[in-house]
Amino acid sequence: METIAFARGVPAPEMLPVDELQAASARVFERDPVRLLSYGTGGGYDPLRRSLAERHGVEPERVVVTTGSLQGFSLLAQVLARRATLEGRRARVIVEEPTYDRPLLLLERLGIEVVPVPLDGEGVDVEALDRAMARGADLAYLIPTYQNPAGATLTASRRRAVVASAERHGVLVLEDDPYGLLHFEEPAPPTLFSQRGEAPVAFSGSFSKTVAPGLRVGWFVLPEELAFDVATLANDTYISASVLGQATVHEFVESGAFEPNVERARGMLAERRTHILDALERHLPEATFTAPAGGYFIWIRLPDGLDAASVVAPAAAEGVTFIPGISFGADCGAYARLAFSSPPVDQIDAGVQRLAAACTAALALA
Amino acid sequence: METIAFARGVPAPEMLPVDELQAASARVFERDPVRLLSYGTGGGYDPLRRSLAERHGVEPERVVVTTGSLQGFSLLAQVLARRATLEGRRARVIVEEPTYDRPLLLLERLGIEVVPVPLDGEGVDVEALDRAMARGADLAYLIPTYQNPAGATLTASRRRAVVASAERHGVLVLEDDPYGLLHFEEPAPPTLFSQRGEAPVAFSGSFSKTVAPGLRVGWFVLPEELAFDVATLANDTYISASVLGQATVHEFVESGAFEPNVERARGMLAERRTHILDALERHLPEATFTAPAGGYFIWIRLPDGLDAASVVAPAAAEGVTFIPGISFGADCGAYARLAFSSPPVDQIDAGVQRLAAACTAALALA
Numbered sequence: 001m002e003t004i005a006f007a008r009g010v011p012a013p014e015m016l017p018v019d020e021l022q023a024a025s026a027r028v029f030e031r032d033p034v035r036l037l038s039y040g041t042g043g044g045y046d047p048l049r050r051s052l053a054e055r056h057g058v059e060p061e062r063v064v065v066t067t068g069s070l071q072g073f074s075l076l077a078q079v080l081a082r083r084a085t086l087e088g089r090r091a092r093v094i095v096e097e098p099t100y101d102r103p104l105l106l107l108e109r110l111g112i113e114v115v116p117v118p119l120d121g122e123g124v125d126v127e128a129l130d131r132a133m134a135r136g137a138d139l140a141y142l143i144p145t146y147q148n149p150a151g152a153t154l155t156a157s158r159r160r161a162v163v164a165s166a167e168r169h170g171v172l173v174l175e176d177d178p179y180g181l182l183h184f185e186e187p188a189p190p191t192l193f194s195q196r197g198e199a200p201v202a203f204s205g206s207f208s209k210t211v212a213p214g215l216r217v218g219w220f221v222l223p224e225e226l227a228f229d230v231a232t233l234a235n236d237t238y239i240s241a242s243v244l245g246q247a248t249v250h251e252f253v254e255s256g257a258f259e260p261n262v263e264r265a266r267g268m269l270a271e272r273r274t275h276i277l278d279a280l281e282r283h284l285p286e287a288t289f290t291a292p293a294g295g296y297f298i299w300i301r302l303p304d305g306l307d308a309a310s311v312v313a314p315a316a317a318e319g320v321t322f323i324p325g326i327s328f329g330a331d332c333g334a335y336a337r338l339a340f341s342s343p344p345v346d347q348i349d350a351g352v353q354r355l356a357a358a359c360t361a362a363l364a365l366a
Numbered sequence: 367m368e369t370i371a372f373a374r375g376v377p378a379p380e381m382l383p384v385d386e387l388q389a390a391s392a393r394v395f396e397r398d399p400v401r402l403l404s405y406g407t408g409g410g411y412d413p414l415r416r417s418l419a420e421r422h423g424v425e426p427e428r429v430v431v432t433t434g435s436l437q438g439f440s441l442l443a444q445v446l447a448r449r450a451t452l453e454g455r456r457a458r459v460i461v462e463e464p465t466y467d468r469p470l471l472l473l474e475r476l477g478i479e480v481v482p483v484p485l486d487g488e489g490v491d492v493e494a495l496d497r498a499m500a501r502g503a504d505l506a507y508l509i510p511t512y513q514n515p516a517g518a519t520l521t522a523s524r525r526r527a528v529v530a531s532a533e534r535h536g537v538l539v540l541e542d543d544p545y546g547l548l549h550f551e552e553p554a555p556p557t558l559f560s561q562r563g564e565a566p567v568a569f570s571g572s573f574s575k576t577v578a579p580g581l582r583v584g585w586f587v588l589p590e591e592l593a594f595d596v597a598t599l600a601n602d603t604y605i606s607a608s609v610l611g612q613a614t615v616h617e618f619v620e621s622g623a624f625e626p627n628v629e630r631a632r633g634m635l636a637e638r639r640t641h642i643l644d645a646l647e648r649h650l651p652e653a654t655f656t657a658p659a660g661g662y663f664i665w666i667r668l669p670d671g672l673d674a675a676s677v678v679a680p681a682a683a684e685g686v687t688f689i690p691g692i693s694f695g696a697d698c699g700a701y702a703r704l705a706f707s708s709p710p711v712d713q714i715d716a717g718v719q720r721l722a723a724a725c726t727a728a729l730a731l732a
Contacts, residue, residue, distance in 0.1 A: 013400045021403065022395040025610075029388040034379045037387065037578035067433055071604035105602055109448075212403035214609035236471055238437035242608030243580035244391075 004351035006338040007321035009148060009209075009296045015268055015341075016212050017252070017261045024251035025244075036247045042235030043227075044219070045246035051253060052219050056193065056203065062227045066234060067241045069178060069206040069218030073141075074106050075237070076174070076220065079229045080138045081110045094132045094140040096124050098299070098328030098335070100148045100176070103141060112138075116329060119147065121290035123154030126161040133169040140171055145188045146179035146295025149328045149337035153293055156189040163192055167199035172223070178206040179295035181262050184270040188294060193221065202226070207249050209296065209341075210262050215245040269296065269341060272348060276340040279352035284359065296341035299325075301334050306362055308336045314365075315358035320351045370717035372704040373687035375514060375575070375662045381634055381707070382578050383618070383627045390617035391610075402613045408601030409593075410585070411612035417619060418585050422559065422569065428593045432600060433607045435544060435572040435584030439507075440472050441603070442540070442586065445595045446504045447476045460498045460506040462490050464665070464694030464701070466514045466542070469507060478504075482695060485513065487656035489520030492527040499535040506537055511554045512545040512661025515694045515703035519659055522555040529558055533565035538589070544572040545661035547628050550636040554660060559587065568592070573615050575662065575707075576628050581611040635662065635707060638714060642706040645718035650725065662707035665691075667700050672728055674702045680731075681724035686717045 028036055035045075043049060044065025053060040066072035077093070084091035090113050095104065097116035107114050115137065117128045123144060133140060142162070144154035154162070166173045175192040193203040206218040222230060234241070252258060273291075276298055280287055286303035302308055308324035315322060325335030336355075343351055394402055401411075409415060410431025419426040432438035443459070450457035456479050461470065463482035473480050481503065483494045489510060499506060508528070510520035520528070532539045541558040559569040572584040588596060600607070618624060639657075642664055646653055652669035668674055674690035681688060691701030702721075709717055 008405075010405055013404070016400060016403045018395070018399040018403065022392070022399070025391055025395065026388070029384070029391065033384040033388070034382060035580075037382045037384065037580040038379070039374075039376055039574075039579040067604045067608065074603045102602065102605075109602070208405075213405040213605075214401075214403040216604070216606065216608045216610075236468065236475070237440045238433045238582070239468075239579075240582065242433065242582040242611045244582075244611050244614065245608045248610065 001319045004320045004343050004347045004354065006340065006343065006351060007323055008342060009339045010213060010342045011209065011265070012268065012342050012344070015265050017257065020255070020257040020261065021212060021248060021252055024255060024257070025248045027255070028247045028251045032247060036243055038243070040240030040243045040246070041231070042233070042240060043231040044241065045243055045250060048246050048250035051250060056221050058221055059224070062221055062224055064220045064222065064227050064231045064234065065241060065246055066218050066220065067216045067238070068208055068213070069176065069204045069220070070102055071241070072204060072218055072220045072230065073103050075230045075233045076222070076226070077106055077110055077112060079226065079233060081112055084138060092137045094129065094137045094171070096142060096147065097330070098149050098325060098332045099141065100143060101323070101327040119150055119152060121152055123147070123152050123158050124162070126158045126165065129162065130165040133165050133171040136169075137171050140166070140173045141176065142173060142192070143176045144192055145177055146182060146292055146297070148179070148295075149297050149323070150290075150299040151292030151295060151297045152290055153188055159189055159192055159195065163196055163199045163201065166201060167197070170200060172200040172202060174202045174204060176204045178209045181210055182266055182269055183294035184266065184273060185293065210265060211249055211252060211258070215249050216242060217245050217249050269294070272340040272345055275345055275348040276338065276352065279349040282349070283353045283356040296339050298338050298340060300336050300338060302336055303359055304363060305334050306359055306366070307333050309333065310366065311336070311358050311362045314361040315355055318354035318358045320354040320358065322355065367685045370686045370709050370713045370720065372706065372709065372717060373689055374708060375705045376579060376708045377575065377631070378634065378708050378710070381631050383623065386621070386623040386627065387578060387614060387618055390621060390623070391614045393621075394613045394617045398613060402609055404609070406606030406609045406612070407597070408599070408606060409597040410607065411609055411616060414612050414616035417616060422587050424587055425590070428587055428590055430586045430588065430593050430597045430600065431607060431612055432584050432586065433582045433604070434574055434579070435542065435570045435586070436468055437607070438570060438584055438586045438596065439469050441596045441599045442588070442592070443472055443476055443478060445592065445599060447478055450504060458503045460495065460503045460537070462508060462513065463696070464515050464691060464698045465507065466509060467689070467693040485516055485518060487518055489513070489518050489524050490528070492524045492531065495528065496531040499531050499537040503537050506532070506539045507542065508539060508558070509542045510558055511543055512548065512658055512663070514545070514661070515663050515689070516665040517658030517661060517663045518656055519554055525555055525558055525561065529562055529565045529567065532567060533563070536566065538566040538568060540568045540570060542570045544575045547576055548632055548635055548662075549660035550632065550639055551659065576631060577615055577618060577624070581615050582608060583611050583615050635660070638706040638711055641711055641714040642704065642718065645715040648715070649719045649722040662705050664704050664706060666702050666704060668702055669725055670729060671700050672725055672732070673699050675699065676732065677702070677724050677728045680727040681721055684720040684724045686720040686724065688721065
């Protein structure tokens with residue numbers, strides 16, 4: 001019996017634009033081989049940096065292209081931790097609860113104080129966020145659109161409130177937006193970054209969810225001084241990210257393949273979302289959730305307040321994987337994150353059926 | 367006037383095997399597209415990991431493939447610093463003086479104590495190294511072959527002494543070997559790693575100097591527990607290095623293109639070495655140095671004990687760049703590192719002539 005994996009937020013194999021990337025790779029080998037195969041800079045492959053800068057309406061010096069956006073987050077957190085240390089204090093980062101588990105781990109490793117702010121079906125609680133910002137922070141790390149793990153999207157009015165709080169308290173907001181283009185019906189409200197005005201808002205994006213993770217290309221748009229420090233630390237740590245990956249994805253974008261591929265990914269993800277909603281209704285009707293309007297994830301509260309961690313082993317025995325809520329926040333034990341992006345679409349129903357069986361087994365053990 | 371760059375240890379454009387890498391990239395897109403474009407693991411692209419493990423005669427679990435070997439050094443240093451902190455002490459790393467400047471910077475950033483041990487034309491001073499090891503250290507970082515920056519090669523008898531010291535004191539030696547295959551006449555003595563016996567010796571290698579830096583592929587061979595910790599930290603920091611780069615270089619190696627390319631690189635580097643030795647004799651006869659038997663660098667003591675840092679600006683004005691010794695060690699102010707790998711071979715003579723003019727100018731100012 002093959003395991004059905006809801007655990008990892010990865011694109012399904014059929015979502016990867018293999019032919020277009022192969023063609024892009026071949027063209028860039030023809031066009032720019034010496035730059036492609038030489039060291040780049042900490043800031044990134046210059047043509048890609050410029051095109052991202054244009055997309056975001058900023059100077060290229062504010063863009064830093066990294067080995068996926070997690071690497072960029074690690075560098076940014078290191079810079080912030082160091083700045084705080086030089087001021088004789090501990091860095092402080094506000095996060096949503098729940099939030100993406102990997103940044104949490106990086107913050108903990110660096111000894112940074114993490115301040116969680118609750119999140120509901122309409123995104124982060126903006127009043128709690130404002131109060132947390134009022135106490136001061138080096139960064140507020142938010143995933144406003146199709147959030148990981150909650151699938152929630154910050155409403156338009158809450159977005160305005162977040163930007164206003166950032167400006168009022170002078171706290172830098174990092175808008176992490178790997179999923180923002182992957183809407184199922186209506187596009188999401190405009191990004192925080194696009195409506196930042198004078199507020200301190202930074203942005204991170206990734207080609208991992210819209211093109212292919214194996215390229216390992218993510219990017220940050222930062223205030224100029226911070227961009228310089230992050231690019232310098234990147235250079236000091238690994239000289240440059242893979243030029244091959246950066247040049248290939250740049251060529252892919254320039255050739256006009258990006259938009260059609262995003263459109264294709266939206267369709268495939270929307271179909272998967274429909275399947276998982278149907279399956280949840282059929283097999284786990286007691287589970288509660290907010291249906292995601294885009295992205296890769298659905299965040300369900302398990303029946304009868306089951307501790308999701310206690311379901312992991314029975315689920316593995318049934319042949320299905322997911323991530324228990326505790327990985328994403330201390331108060332999230334009753335939740336499970338299901339990534340519907342990666343299993344074959346015709347296995348989603350069976351996967352949820354197995355999860356339901358695992359819940360029954362866990363309840364019997366409890 | 368175009369600047370002649372002796373500053374960076376990079377391969378000349380004509381050293382890059384563009385056609386073979388393009389063919390390897392095309393083949394891997396045909397053969398293994400889904401794995402190529404998906405997330406890898408912190409330990410590296412599995413087929414490459416296995417082939418490197420076979421090359422070094424170890425289990426694949428002991429190999430960690432990273433975004434160039436500098437990234438791996440950063441991860442290793444972080445793991446060692448954390449272990450020491452958990453034991454309530456500061457980590458301590460022995461280095462050669464001079465040594466590669468980028469690891470020095472990473473060690474300093476992490477607050478690790480750096481213990482320099484002098485090096486001469488026959489490599490590191492093994493008695494001083496033994497004394498430093500006797501005082502205890504978390505690592506001894508050595509570049510035994512065609513050293514960066516000194517170009518020196520550790521003799522066979524000194525290699526035996528280093529291995530014996532490592533075993534006697536239980537201090538892990540990291541043999542960093544990016545240049546080892548790039549000999550001009552005789553191959554270098556066997557690596558420390560190959561003659562380690564029961565001694566704790568780790569190894570790091572890179573495809574940046576033998577194939578192409580833009581691939582960003584380096585690797586570490588570590589004791590099993592350390593390999594696990596480094597691979598885990600890699601996964602936590604950037605999930606996986608560029609799979610594209612790793613898969614391409616693996617295909618390049620498997621196709622049999624690696625050995626002929628190394629042979630070609632040796633010839634090109636040997637020719638450049640001859641040119642720079644001739645040019646130094648002609649234009650800077652008072653400079654002293656050990657002629658390198660391989661690699662990318664020559665390390666010269668400037669005439670009249672000139673402070674190399676004071677020559678940087680006049681050199682830039684003359685149109686030539688190099689790195690002053692102070693970057694590589696506190697006591698190295700009178701030295702300059704010239705990388706003869708990268709400038710066009712027919713400009714090497716002019717480059718040294720400009721450097722000589724810059725020395726004259728600096729002496730006039732002194």
